[in-house]
Amino acid sequence: MSQRISALILDLDDTLIDTRAAMVEAGTLVAKDLWPDADPRRWRGFGERYCFDPQQFYERYARGEIEFMEMRRLRFEETRGHHELADVGDRFSTFETDYWSAFEKSQALFDDTLELLDAADDAGLPMSLVTNSSQLLADMKVRISGLGSRFVSVLTTGTYGIGKPDRRLFDHARTDLGVPAAEILSVGDHLGRDITPAVQLGMQAAWLVRSDSHQSVPDNLDERVQVVATLGEVVALLG
Known part of the structure; x- marks a missing residue:
């Protein structure tokens, strides 16, 4: 230049x-804890899909269309449903608590x-x-x-x-x-x-x-x- x-x-x-690597790692670890009996491939699949966000909920948040926590809940529910993981109790709240700890440790x-x-x-x-x-x-x-x-x-x-x-x-x-x-x-x-x-x-x-x-x-x-x-x-x- x-x-x-x-x-x-x-x-x-x-x-x-x-950030992508940290999100995949954190999502995979938390999915393992939330659904310990699921196929391990679904744990990784959950982490990857949550990160790459094919429904573009993050883009909607960035445009100001939805709030931050709504974006995360929609993202979580879409990913859980895609991988046919059980919807028992308030798993999103548990996900939020555990995810941030894992995500923080994965920063590089x-x-x-x-x-x-x-x-x-x-x-x-x-x-x-x-x-x-x-x-x-x-x-x-x-x-x-x-x-x-x-x-x-x-x-x-x-x-x-x-x-x-x-x-x-x-x-x-x-x-x-x-x-x-x-x-x-x-x-x-x-x-x-x-x-x-x-x-x-x-x-x-x-x-x-x-x-x-x-x-x-x-x-x-x-x-x-x-x-x-x-x-x-x-x-x-x-x-």
Whole structure:
């Protein structure tokens, strides 16, 4: 990138932290406890389906159509029903209690996360974290991962009542960073949520497409978007 980069906006889930792996692991462990007599393949199947959310309840939450807990209950019930797991008692409440403990223990940074954050710190580039996690979840992930002091701000869906891809969230981050939009690099793994709104605001963008992400790059991708396979490649863009 030929333009000056003076600050970063970073996505959290599946960009800095391997959230998918943590969700699958937590969901599998809790399913085993909730349905100990079920086929073990269903435990894993539950964890995977809950994570990948084929009915897109999370997208509805991100658009503000449903509340956070409603999203989670709908997701749980759809996954349970798909795998024909027994509906006895208030298993959702038990799931919620046990899931968060397992999920917290499963948090892990990607191997290249600190490489990028250290490079940005060394270059004196302020960073803002923008995530569609709830404030409680974002705070937990940042704390567990040891990233708490790295960011000028941590903006979540709950901060302003809006979520990505709403451009207003990126504009709030720009204000926090205190630099022109053209000098901000937005980095994330989701084209529609992390990249497109940033480019629409005149920011630079690096779309993270990891080798195991199963994402395909469209032929008509905006030429202003830099596609990278690792966060190490983002370091090279910082100059």
